[in-house]
Amino acid sequence: MSLMRRGAITCAEQTSIREVAQIMMVNRIRYCVVVNQSHEVVGIISARSILKAFGKELDQTKAKDILLPYTISITPSTPLKEAIELMGKKKIEHLVVVSERLGSKAVLGILHASDIIIHLAKG
């Protein structure tokens, strides 16, 4: 999984949606990983999740209210083809890469569709 970005931009479950949007803007990313106090992944918020929240009270609504629950993840040893198939099947652009230790939810990095496109462009 050499294409994965090591580390991830995260926010807490109690972070407001406005702050999540600001985190995305400042870091120029389209996702934010939501972690709990033990730094375990709880879910992920995408640009579309933020868009869906338009009309809600942005400072009162919390990350935990709009996140996509953590159910899909890969490990560093997942074959790239398998990861791409997972993205296509679930229609998601980023996969959370977690530790291979059984049951671990510690975030190691992110595999993003745009990094795969760069790989495809090189041929």
Place this chain on the structure above:
Amino acid sequence: MVRVCDLMHRGVIYCYPLDSAREVAKIMATNQIRAVVVVDETGEVWGLISIMELLGLYGQELEKIKAEEIMKPYKIEVDPQLPIESAIALMKRKKIDQLIIIDPHAGPKRPVGILTSFDIVQYMSGLQVGHYESQLKMKD
């Protein structure tokens, strides 16, 4: 009232229907974008190729696949003067991440810009483009 033209990116990054999928991937990678507009020789919109369409081609010979084979026909025409709330509602309803903006004064199917979900995130964040760090510091 905030309108689409206040938030959209002016101009579109495009390819032609007969360009190969490899070229489309290069356009996407070079410009760091997630969708490429397909236009014909006269500049009219034919369709849109998103990052997910290209991802599905992994493992195939990209030189042999043409843009017109993988594009999704684009039928939603959005006026630059549309209120942003209506544009957001449209994106939510159609489950799409980008809207091609067509100016009726520029001619039929002439793209003048693109509005993405990331532009909406920026709008909702309340931050202006650039100088994010100084803006955040000013808040404190």
